[in-house]
Amino acid sequence: MSPKSERVREIILFLLRTLVLFFLLANTVFQIRDQLDIWFQGASFLIAVLAALWMEKARLRFIPAALLAIALPVLIRVTLFLVFRLQRMAASTPATDFLFFYFDKDFFAALAAYAVAWLFTFLALRHPRFVPIECGLNAVLLVAVFWSQARYHITLYPHPSLFAWALALFVVAEFFVLALSTPGNAEHGVRPLNARAVLGFAWILVPLLLVFLLFLLGKYGEGAVMAGGGLMKPTLFRFDFAPYVKLESEIRTSDEAVMLFRTEGEADRFLLRRYVLSDYDPRQGFSISKTTGIDEYPTVVPDAAESFVDPGYKGRQIVSQEYFFLTLDPSSLISLNYPLNVTPLKNWKSSSFLRVYRVESKVVRSMEAPRRVELAPTLSGSLRSLYTAGSTDEQIHALAVEVTKNATGYYAKVAAIESYLKSNYLYSLKPGIAEDGDQLHYFLFVSKKGYCSYFAFAMALMCRSLGIPSRVAVGFSVDPQSEILNFYEVRAFQAHAWVEVYFGSLGWVDFDPTSETAAPGEDFQPPPGPEADRMARLIAEIVNNQTDEPEQGQPTPTTFVAVSRVAQEVARIAVFLARLWYLTLPTLYALFLICAKVLPSLRGLFSRNPRRRTKARYRLAIMRLVGARVGRHATESPREHAVRLGSAEDLVLEPLVDSYLKASFDIHFVDADDVAAVAAARGFYASYRARFSWPTRILFALNPLGALARRP
Numbered sequence: 001m002s003p004k005s006e007r008v009r010e011i012i013l014f015l016l017r018t019l020v021l022f023f024l025l026a027n028t029v030f031q032i033r034d035q036l037d038i039w040f041q042g043a044s045f046l047i048a049v050l051a052a053l054w055m056e057k058a059r060l061r062f063i064p065a066a067l068l069a070i071a072l073p074v075l076i077r078v079t080l081f082l083v084f085r086l087q088r089m090a091a092s093t094p095a096t097d098f099l100f101f102y103f104d105k106d107f108f109a110a111l112a113a114y115a116v117a118w119l120f121t122f123l124a125l126r127h128p129r130f131v132p133i134e135c136g137l138n139a140v141l142l143v144a145v146f147w148s149q150a151r152y153h154i155t156l157y158p159h160p161s162l163f164a165w166a167l168a169l170f171v172v173a174e175f176f177v178l179a180l181s182t183p184g185n186a187e188h189g190v191r192p193l194n195a196r197a198v199l200g201f202a203w204i205l206v207p208l209l210l211v212f213l214l215f216l217l218g219k220y221g222e223g224a225v226m227a228g229g230g231l232m233k234p235t236l237f238r239f240d241f242a243p244y245v246k247l248e249s250e251i252r253t254s255d256e257a258v259m260l261f262r263t264e265g266e267a268d269r270f271l272l273r274r275y276v277l278s279d280y281d282p283r284q285g286f287s288i289s290k291t292t293g294i295d296e297y298p299t300v301v302p303d304a305a306e307s308f309v310d311p312g313y314k315g316r317q318i319v320s321q322e323y324f325f326l327t328l329d330p331s332s333l334i335s336l337n338y339p340l341n342v343t344p345l346k347n348w349k350s351s352s353f354l355r356v357y358r359v360e361s362k363v364v365r366s367m368e369a370p371r372r373v374e375l376a377p378t379l380s381g382s383l384r385s386l387y388t389a390g391s392t393d394e395q396i397h398a399l400a401v402e403v404t405k406n407a408t409g410y411y412a413k414v415a416a417i418e419s420y421l422k423s424n425y426l427y428s429l430k431p432g433i434a435e436d437g438d439q440l441h442y443f444l445f446v447s448k449k450g451y452c453s454y455f456a457f458a459m460a461l462m463c464r465s466l467g468i469p470s471r472v473a474v475g476f477s478v479d480p481q482s483e484i485l486n487f488y489e490v491r492a493f494q495a496h497a498w499v500e501v502y503f504g505s506l507g508w509v510d511f512d513p514t515s516e517t518a519a520p521g522e523d524f525q526p527p528p529g530p531e532a533d534r535m536a537r538l539i540a541e542i543v544n545n546q547t548d549e550p551e552q553g554q555p556t557p558t559t560f561v562a563v564s565r566v567a568q569e570v571a572r573i574a575v576f577l578a579r580l581w582y583l584t585l586p587t588l589y590a591l592f593l594i595c596a597k598v599l600p601s602l603r604g605l606f607s608r609n610p611r612r613r614t615k616a617r618y619r620l621a622i623m624r625l626v627g628a629r630v631g632r633h634a635t636e637s638p639r640e641h642a643v644r645l646g647s648a649e650d651l652v653l654e655p656l657v658d659s660y661l662k663a664s665f666d667i668h669f670v671d672a673d674d675v676a677a678v679a680a681a682r683g684f685y686a687s688y689r690a691r692f693s694w695p696t697r698i699l700f701a702l703n704p705l706g707a708l709a710r711r712p
Helices: 003-031 038-057 062-090 099-126 130-145 147-152 160-180 195-227 381-387 394-403 410-424 439-447 452-465 532-545 555-579 581-597 599-605 610-627 638-648 654-665 671-691 694-702
Strands: 232-234 239-241 257-263 270-277 279-281 285-287 317-325 339-344 355-363 470-478 487-491 495-502 508-511
Touching (some): 003 038, 003 160, 099 130, 257 470, 270 495, 285 452, 394 452, 410 452, 439 452, 452 495, 470 487, 487 532, 581 599, 610 694, 638 654, 654 671
Antiparallel strands (some): 279 285, 339 355, 470 495
16 A cells, blocks of 8 residues: 555545544534533643644654543643633623633533543554544444433434434444455555455445344334323334324323314314324224225315315315425324315415415214214225224224113214223223233223223224224324314324214214223323414414415425335335344344345356466365364465364365366366366365354354455
């Protein structure tokens, strides 16, 4: 390696190392941002790095350098205190009087970052062999920094995908640090950096890293569903509702504002629907139907104004709504039941909102018409099967019969089930774990406490057991009392599940069986009202900027929606793989070893050229030996290596080495030589099997050591 190339390598290595350390520092500061100042911490980090760099260039020994590093912050503090004293003497004001306290508050907190940055930088510059140790220590620091982000409660990043990509960049940066930490010094028997080897390693690493990221995103997706009231999940871009709902043993709530909702008129409640979940599987819960049902309307905001078929339902009023998304996935279509027209509205420059659109829906504002329904509506066989699936549970059926024994008429039975659940069960964020795994039975017959999904599941299945077509709906429940100028702030804790029951010519009617009585020991604080200043600012922004101009079918939303759909499908697959981690991780590790150990030689084994086949056989033999920790030393020739193995390990490698050398350097290499090479390889593997037992050989095969080493 030329001096210029060596200099470039050192500079890039220094910059990468420094960025990795600063990444750890920044994430530490963000954890306790209320107590630490990022600018002060950054300045101390920069001083430490520059001081270590200067001390190394000055060739100071470690002890004098360490003493000087300790003295430097003391000197800076004394100097600044003299400056503060002079300022106080010149003009004694509260601002100058408190300069000492403000400085010390950040100064002592910054000493830890200063010490780590100086020590790591100085040792890495003075002793290149410290760099791999530093990478290991960085990994320990990474675990310590992100420990609080366990249980999928992400606070450092606004979205799990950003968290995953930050970790990915850290891993990639550390990989290149390790690759660049090998100096090109032939005097010490160290090979210079091989760009092709690095790229070859990256070719294997990047796919594995992407799978790891999807795995991580899937796991955080499951955790985010818990944190979103058991309903919401992260997408590649923002947050959305999960297209399936299962019963969790515990959930959390978040106070994050997700959107603003505007409408006129009065209502007991607003149930803003995102998905209808018609399919039911006892193991999976409720999910979006894979077949065509009744009013299974689109779930994505169209790129231009679009109208849906009006089913002509009776007893409904036209209600106009406008939605202003803050953190919700912009492609999500949310509306009151039943949407007729959707018009994306043009967003303004520097808008606080991700998406703005208007919906006109036919809404049931009064239960007078449903109350008069006595007879069950007729449905075709396939539709009845879809909306009454799960009705074979005898215990749930018996409970439904008992609850509705005094109810006469279709509506009366539905209302009786709703009232029974509201009155006899309690609301809880910690429903507990059923010993037999049946969470719904545990809720209905044992604990009698749960969150909204438990109530929705119970009512839907009780209705279905009586032959009443029903499904689960998910979205947001909005309290009309939170209205400000016809605007409603919708936050994550308002994510909700309820039941829709089919009433024939009246369409799907909403029923909300969730109890408002908290379980003992769970003292729910009333949710705080909208933040007045924030709401005022957002409403003023809307009033001053919004027009009725529709969005003009721009190509960007179309591309965005397409990417979002693909991302959702990829995330779904990732979640499936994440659940099978005990299979996927060993499989990925095995694929990695096969790619690293076998694939580079596979082409040679199937080559028509006998020389290439012989070389490939020798490479595979060496790979076996490296895994067994008896590989060739850097100073050994192939023949010396074979002689050592023959005397020390009883491994017959010399005939294969002779064939390899002949294939590499001899002018003539005929078919007879190829046959001899095959026999030599068989002889080696026979001695290998005789020397090591089969469990030991399996361990050697699983040993990644040498998998990425340069082939002979």
